[in-house]
Amino acid sequence: MTALRVAVTGAKGRMGAEACRAVEAAEGLELVARVDQDDALETLTEAGTEVVVDFTHPGVVMGNLEFCVRNGIHAVVGTSGFTPDRLDTIRGWLADAPSVGVLIAPNFGIGAVLMMQFAAKAARYYESVEIVELHHPNKVDAPSGTARRTAEMIAEARSAADLPAVPDATTDDPDGARGARVDGIPVHAVRLRGLVAHQEVLLGDAGEMLTIRHDSFDRTSFMPGVVLGVRRVGGAPGLTLGLEHFLDLDPRT
Numbered sequence: 001m002t003a004l005r006v007a008v009t010g011a012k013g014r015m016g017a018e019a020c021r022a023v024e025a026a027e028g029l030e031l032v033a034r035v036d037q038d039d040a041l042e043t044l045t046e047a048g049t050e051v052v053v054d055f056t057h058p059g060v061v062m063g064n065l066e067f068c069v070r071n072g073i074h075a076v077v078g079t080s081g082f083t084p085d086r087l088d089t090i091r092g093w094l095a096d097a098p099s100v101g102v103l104i105a106p107n108f109g110i111g112a113v114l115m116m117q118f119a120a121k122a123a124r125y126y127e128s129v130e131i132v133e134l135h136h137p138n139k140v141d142a143p144s145g146t147a148r149r150t151a152e153m154i155a156e157a158r159s160a161a162d163l164p165a166v167p168d169a170t171t172d173d174p175d176g177a178r179g180a181r182v183d184g185i186p187v188h189a190v191r192l193r194g195l196v197a198h199q200e201v202l203l204g205d206a207g208e209m210l211t212i213r214h215d216s217f218d219r220t221s222f223m224p225g226v227v228l229g230v231r232r233v234g235g236a237p238g239l240t241l242g243l244e245h246f247l248d249l250d251p252r253t
């Protein structure tokens with residue numbers, strides 16, 4: 001069997017370098033190109049790339065993706081910064097390239113994916129919910145893509161259950177101490193030396209609180225998810241949002 005030809009964009013970065021190691025170590029995958037800041041995207045086509053793994057920057061990922069889709073290259077995207085508008089733009093590109101698959105995974109950690117699923121499942125049972133995401137201080141964007149997506153999933157579940165807005169009597173908050181709001185869900189971002197990637201979802205109701213927490217202590221935690229995405233994306237044309245769609249989660253849940 002011929003190996004799947006994989007390239008990594010953002011290859012010199014924290015995640016890109018780890019992804020290069022994971023692809024090189026994975027059976028049936030061949031790392032054919034490492035692309036970073038000053039390299040031309042044509043490197044990808046010249047190398048005969050079949051799947052690109054992108055861990056770059058929210059400011060450049062859309063250009064990379066447009067190039068991939070237009071050149072028939074499947075993409076596994078870990079880079080954050082995906083708003084609903086951006087996802088619609090990608091769907092538009094994919095409409096002209098129906099055989100191409102793009103996976104946007106806000107988080108490749110299997111435990112993080114489960115944490116998001118559990119939070120969405122619990123959401124309709126609780127009056128209050130807030131998200132606290134905690135990351136290393138070199139992270140450039142806030143709130144994290146994981147927190148954003150978790151908030152969207154929780155908001156969808158609350159809306160489907162006809163829950164009202166989360167209760168909050170705050171009228172005076174000149175410094176933004178109550179955090180950001182994503183689809184009405186409060187999100188708080190911590191940046192702390194020593195951390196990697198962590199998130200807590202706090203769900204509260206009269207007399208009780210449920211805390212759902214996930215910790216990535218090391219970037220190797222993301223790699224089984226990245227490799228799974230690379231193996232599966234070519235068989236899933238169109239846009240897939242979230243690694244959960246490749247995890248064969250119990251359909252009864």
Ligand SMILES: NC(=O)C1=CN([C@@H]2O[C@H](COP(=O)(O)OP(=O)(O)OC[C@H]3O[C@@H](n4cnc5c(N)ncnc54)[C@H](OP(=O)(O)O)[C@@H]3O)[C@@H](O)[C@H]2O)C=CC1
Binds near residue numbers: 035077079080109
């Ligand atoms: N989905 C997931 O599971 C995870 C997602 N992430 C996300 O991945 C992204 C990258 O994170 P991280 O690795 O920590 O960041 P880094 O800053 O360490 O890495 C980004 C790399 O991309 C390079 N780069 C910048 N512009 C381009 C370009 N136009 N083409 C190719 N490469 C480019 C950067 O170069 P230079 O430094 O010179 O600018 C750098 O080497 C972030 O959005 C982060 O949130 C992170 C962890 C897990």
Ligand SMILES: O=C(O)C1=N[C@H](C(=O)O)C[C@H](O)C1
Binds near residue numbers: 139144145196
């Ligand atoms: O920048 C990071 O480190 C991470 N970014 C992703 C995000 O924004 O959610 C995933 C993970 O939290 C690590």
